[in-house]
Amino acid sequence: MKFSSPDIAVHKPIPEPLESEYPVKAWGVEKFGENFKPLTIYRYQVGEYDVKFQIKFCGICHSDVHNVLNEMSTKYGSTYPIVPGHELVGTVVEVGDKVTRVKVGENVGVGCIRDSCLLCDVCDRGEECYCVRGFTHTYNTPKKKEHCHIGGNPEVQNWGGYSEFDVIHEHFIIKIPDDMPLEKAGPILCAGITMWSPLNHWGATDTTKKLNIGIVGIGGLGTMGIKLASALGHRVVAISSSDKKRELARSKGAAGYVVSNDPASVAEESGKLDLILNTVSAHHSLTPYITLLKTDGTLVNMGCIAAPMEYNQFSLLLKRASIAGSLIGGIPATQEVIDFCHKNEVYPDVELVGVGDLERVYTELQENNSGAVRYVLDIKSFEESE
């Protein structure tokens, strides 16, 4: 694992627990540059609106790699120790007195959002990830004291899902149907909602419409996008810089395939796409995608790219096209995508790994994020590793 930007890494050792806190076994990186190892973190007692659950699986997202290896930003470093993971699924073991949404024994999940203000009109609309005061990410974030629904020591960073238990306000809990394969549910809480949210916002969950939808980047996000858009009844065109992903894209449901570096291939679908979801997170040209859009079409980018992106304004004017950005999705939409995937048996391709595999998996994801398989950490492996 290659860490970045040592100068901005923040060190904030785990303090002694409060009297009300209790130890939970976790797996994380204690100090910048070190390998994964078992850590003891402290979770808080269930408050009246809280849900405590035993974590069974936690998906390994590419942004976990960025967070752990201090690659998220060149300005704001990660805080160590760090326990990553924002695709948590497990079973409820305790609920607060006022919790109404779930019961002990039910399966639940938590995605990228641990908290938001729940006061602003954006939270009111169930778009917590766009909370005007900023949402609190599941891990590697400080608690926001002015609107906190997170208990425990307010000075300690939040811990993610590579751990045996978590506690969270019921607002941020996603219900997982009993008969949904639990090991496949985690990545839906991140990759799934990241693709579902723009499909929903730009009209593609209205199944009375038959749209032409492009998906750029045929990795973990892209294949999930192909599956969701196909299951919604749309014609899906996979878009990749080379021809290498053609068969993979077809096998996931793509009816068309465009090689974005080949003008002849772009010309075949030129002006045909209503919506393009672009998952590429490295700097690249947007020109071929704008060419592919119809009048009034929208190119939605999901990649966190720091360098300025360029576009040709005239090409937008000529077809009243839009370039937009989209970030995960709110809690109601996350519940929707879980329920849609359950009903339609749309699941990510996952590979279960144990804590002993973390260095290998992280190195692989850092070197090449083009795989369509989402790795999922089996929390059982904690015990086996002892």
Next chain:
Amino acid sequence: MKFSSPDIAVHKPIPEPLESEYPVKAWGVEKFGENFKPLTIYRYQVGEYDVKFQIKFCGICHSDVHNVLNEMSTKYGSTYPIVPGHELVGTVVEVGDKVTRVKVGENVGVGCIRDSCLLCDVCDRGEECYCVRGFTHTYNTPKKKEHCHIGGNPEVQNWGGYSEFDVIHEHFIIKIPDDMPLEKAGPILCAGITMWSPLNHWGATDTTKKLNIGIVGIGGLGTMGIKLASALGHRVVAISSSDKKRELARSKGAAGYVVSNDPASVAEESGKLDLILNTVSAHHSLTPYITLLKTDGTLVNMGCIAAPMEYNQFSLLLKRASIAGSLIGGIPATQEVIDFCHKNEVYPDVELVGVGDLERVYTELQENNSGAVRYVLDIKSFEESE
């Protein structure tokens, strides 16, 4: 008047008329680099769907200056002789047998669109300016032979509105109410629709909504935008690079004013605007405008800017914001804005000029396009100049 790019200017002298054509007096530039002078052009006889009208006034748009001075593109030159003008208003003098929309004696107008295919689904939706086969501009364009609703010699370029008569397919005619001040109607067919179309497309003509709308660039387009958005009941924030236009913007109806180069001024309206219409046609930074947008806000650019534009993708992601382009508007929307302006007495600020003023006005517009007054050519001045 300073002309550009002599190498790409196209010379195509006016040929002898067809037997069916007749002479019409016009004012134009015969050869690249010359001044305006009287020209004899030929219009065609009224066909069964055509409307012939006597032109009374023609607005002088900044893009007339670009066309006449060969500044529209560095690749495709203007064709000389050139007769500019795409804000024509006048009175019907003859109609074809099958014309149903207007009668002799009624006032009418023609904007930027002389023709489109009328076959594609975009034309079907009344968005002729986004015709998938490309619309035909009112002047300085060749006729498209494969879907032509324009009569006369198919080899001759189209002539604009600095002329005494025009003939056009009734589809592209806009009806001007009898009691509308005719000299003020022309600029609505270009500046008016350019602002109305994005207001309409992005939800601001739904008067049950009260939006916060930013208008960038307080010139001819911008002041029209302020007037329209205010008349629709929205809160309008004028946005300019300096403080100089504050009083002008206020007098046209802007409730707020942001100096885009002043971070403290931007901070005052940060995250508050639902929609921003950006009329600036020179290269500039979009960052302050994105800062001003709300969650789900849209920045619509109307300026024809050839150099690549830059934006920060992360800033779009964090509020699911969009950057879009918009180009004039279709025929139904153009009729709507004329009718809205009539009903609400929203008119551009115009100054009548004669043919003797053309060099002065063109030089002024080329040197400084920041004026809020739209010049309008009084076609009566043709006679007076003789």
